[in-house]
Amino acid sequence: MNRSLPLLALASVLALTAGCNQAENQNEVARDVAEARQDAAENNAEASRDAAEQIADASQDAGAGSAEAREATAEGQKDIAIAQAEGRHKVAIEGCDALQGDAQKACKDRADAELDAAKADARQSAAATQQQTR
Numbered sequence: 001m002n003r004s005l006p007l008l009a010l011a012s013v014l015a016l017t018a019g020c021n022q023a024e025n026q027n028e029v030a031r032d033v034a035e036a037r038q039d040a041a042e043n044n045a046e047a048s049r050d051a052a053e054q055i056a057d058a059s060q061d062a063g064a065g066s067a068e069a070r071e072a073t074a075e076g077q078k079d080i081a082i083a084q085a086e087g088r089h090k091v092a093i094e095g096c097d098a099l100q101g102d103a104q105k106a107c108k109d110r111a112d113a114e115l116d117a118a119k120a121d122a123r124q125s126a127a128a129t130q131q132q133t134r
Contacts, residue, residue: 023100032094040087047083051076074129078122085118 024032051073058072089111096107 021101021104023104024097026098029094029098032097033091036087036090036094040084040090043083043087044080047080051080070132071130074126077129078126081122081125082119085115085122088118089115 054072054076055069058066058069062068092111092114093108096104096111099107
């Protein structure tokens with residue numbers, strides 16, 4: 001009994017990790033990438049509509065050239081940039097599923113890093129624009 005316990009534990013670990021970082025078949029990847037692209041396009045359009053509405057509201061309330069309107073524009077541009085980055089990330093992650101093992105992990109890590117960098121850039125750009133309006 002004592003000898004079989006370590007073997008059972010090893011078998012369990014191997015069974016659990018067998019599905020990790022395995023490549024999906026190309027048809028599934030293509031379908032998932034297409035869905036991610038469609039979702040990204042819809043999210044980008046929604047972010048653009050929301051930003052345009054915020055800018056229009058600020059412009060109507062405070063005037064088109066006002067600091068409030070410029071801040072709303074900066075915030076809207078940030079939201080759009082983040083939505084675009086998140087869309088690219090979703091597409092990239094789905095594409096990474098065509099790879100396996102370390103290549104898949106590296107692909108996903110690279111996609112995550114690019115998303116983080118794009119979000120940081122968008123936030124920094126918005127903050128800089130907002131500082132200029134004050």
